[in-house]
Amino acid sequence: MAKTFESGDIPLADLLGQAHQGVLQLPDFQRGWVWDDDHIVSLLASVSRSFPIGAVMTLETGNADVRFQPRLLQGVPSSATADKPKYLLLDGQQRTTSLYLALRSGAPVPTRDTRKKDVERWYFADIHACIDPDADRNDAILSLPADKRRVNARGDVVLDASATEMQVRAGKAGLFPLDIVLNPAAITDWQVAFFMAGPPEEQVKIWKSFQEALILPFLHYSVPRIALDQKTTKEAVCQVFEKVNTGGVELTVFELLTATYAAENFRLREDWERRRATWADEPLLADLDATTFLQIVTLLWTRDRWEERTRDRIRSDRVPAVSAKRRDMLSLPLSEYRRWADAVTRALQGVVRFLQRERIFRARDLPYSTQLVPLTAILTLLGEGAFTPEPIAKLRQWYWCGVFGELYGGTTETRFANDLQDVLAWVQDNGEEPRTVRESQFQAERLLGLSRRNSAA
Template identity: 50%
Template sequence: MDINKALDPTIDREEAIVSLPEDKKIRNFRGEIIEDYSTIEKECKAELLPLSLVFDFSALTNWQMHYFQIDANAMRERMSKWNELLQQVIQRFQQYQVPLILLRKENPKEAVCQVFEKVNTGGVSLTAFELLTATYAAEDFNLRQDWSSRLKRIRKFKVLESVENTDFLQTVTLLATYSRKKQNPDVAVSCKRKDVLRLPLSDYQTWAEVATQGFEKAAKFLYSQKIFSARDLPYRTQLVPLAAIFSVLGDLADNDGVRSKLAQWYWCGVLGELYGSAVETRFARDLQEVLAWIDGVGTPSTIQDANFSPSRLLTLRTRNSAAYKGISALLLREGALDFRSGETIDLQMYFDERIDIHHIFPRAYCQERGIDSRKCDCIVNKTPLSAKTNRMIGGKPPSAYLERLQKTAGITEERMKEILNSHVINYEAMKLNDFETFFNLRYNALLDRIEKAMGKQINRDHTLDDIISLDEIEDGMESSDIEV
């Protein structure tokens, strides 16, 4: 601590703290010593007090005597400085009262968690994973190390790259409580924070490997639904019940009838936009109800609750919406072909060709023609395309870029119709640059695809023109689509 800076009221106290290398010698870039504080005499002459002495009273007194005697002519001045330093700085260190909240062994983990949440606001928020890491460490188990090895397995699947340790713990907790409920009907299946914090180490060790395999099977299922990357995953949260369901089903999940039911449940959750908030209760219901449904009992509430309003198609404009990403994946699942190569978009092609969601009638073209931006930018006017195909489209009208694609790739008119049809796009409307016909036909075709995926009918009492004329579409609606 620079004593003179510490006592100067015009200088910030933080500036009085000087960092030195271990040998207390400061060198320039050539290694030459430019400042040397390696002895008590040199420290006292420079008036730099080692802060390590503050709580060592004997050493501090010894340093103080050297400080007074180093310059006999300035002893009185130095004594005055030292007294001021002692009162204003050193005693504040020595007498500082450290706030203490004592948590005893009998305190429930929820109370521990609450204390950290309320008091630790200035630091890093402690998650259930951090708290369980400390709890398990008392039983000589390294949770962080165990999770690290499991994370490497999970992250091999690009669609699972966003999975967090808390997601994994929720899945393990679901499996543990589900297992206990099978033995005791009075036990609740749950994976809320308090349940995760109560997870015994024995339960974690029993179910962690099962849960890991569940995530791996869930990834393969998502690939079959043409969801290939974490960026295109509609809901990360839905992975928790999905992985738990696969964990319990095991090899039974490979049966075609079971996978069809799982797909229906999954798409109802995505297109019904049911996993945006307050999801823990739904997780527990999903696990129990989907498994019972597979056994022929009842219908999951996620399927019953799911609803898709036709007007929603006009407000799905960005990746903030789960249904926006879901509809793009649905098109791939139903066999959407690349405009240029005519190939089915599989896992390899998805990454090699950088597939993304792009405009069909380019935005520049729509702006030039005065087409309503709500129609231009919604999912009805978008489809998954490769980066190269999108560059070829540019801002050209459909008739022009289709002609170029056909000539460049040697695609016949009939084949072009097949390719566009795989995206539920009308070829004739595109050749005529007829946006309204294209839009109306695709709007209804997408609703058909959504109905098929959800396994339930959509209420189509209002036509597209009715919806627009009733002014049910507002520019601000997209803000409510943000996934939690």
């Protein structure tokens, strides 16, 4: 199999420059930036000492089958020159955004303090502490409020770095503003002011040590980058994101499709919220989430595709399977979502009607919530005809065989597809009993030993 990624280093200045120009953006499924002040200080200290901060992962855009709505990193001006990014940042958002805000944005960083209070901060390097080999580098990175002044409990200003002429004289040897550390021209201007702030020979000596201790590490710093190319599939993007996401935030299919459909100007989240509101007062559907809804739609789409290909196929053609597995959900076209979503929404009324006939009235009393997927798909296709005597009897038999046979307790995606096909053939064409009915086994005496709710039986 051909390799679909490259690995190498990218200079920190180039990485943040790509973000500033809009060449590097985020896929819209990424959560927001959340790092606090302490995290940012520690990150800046690590870069200043040339310590590794971890790799970033990017995805090259341009694959027509993997389109996500992009958005700029936090702090990047909306006037960024590139409307369409060349790269999407899959991993490293928190670090990259923190570095961009602190070093490149030209504005105070909106973050939080140790008490979770919203604050705005500028970051400075204490020159004396940076050139002291025994000083803790974290202590050498100062975080100052938006006005660049630090006050004591009485409100007296004890440190003022609000202007260059004050910065070069602040502390024992000056406070260097880190928001210019990647800008050589701005560094030169600040350096001139620094040389004029004291005895020239002493200032030059201090500056040379500081340049080696902090400025050059920032200017020469490179970030390891794994670059996924255009051939990377949507399923691979999803899996990669979940594996590398050090924040432990699971990326759902719903979020990924939300970003995909947004590229076609369709707001999936708003559509889902509107649909969910139609059954908000129904206790049976309280736990029905967006991913489950998408599973039902995908099951119906793949069955319709299967029927069409089976009817029209040449013998040598491979017919795609009926499925609601992750890769199929990720491939769900917007046109097919629109085609089936209304029918599924209507069918959920029939699901409630069916379950209430079976004396199930709340979501917590559902034996298997996963069985809602094939049940809803079946009722979507059978419609009102499902509630006539013979079909309803067969549906009841299938449903309770699944429950007492405990057949929906493990991996269920294959059973979803089998049950949809089997039950429809059984009801509509008087075919053989579904596999769930044939495979169901239950010993009545088992009821005598059940004492907890974690068994559907």
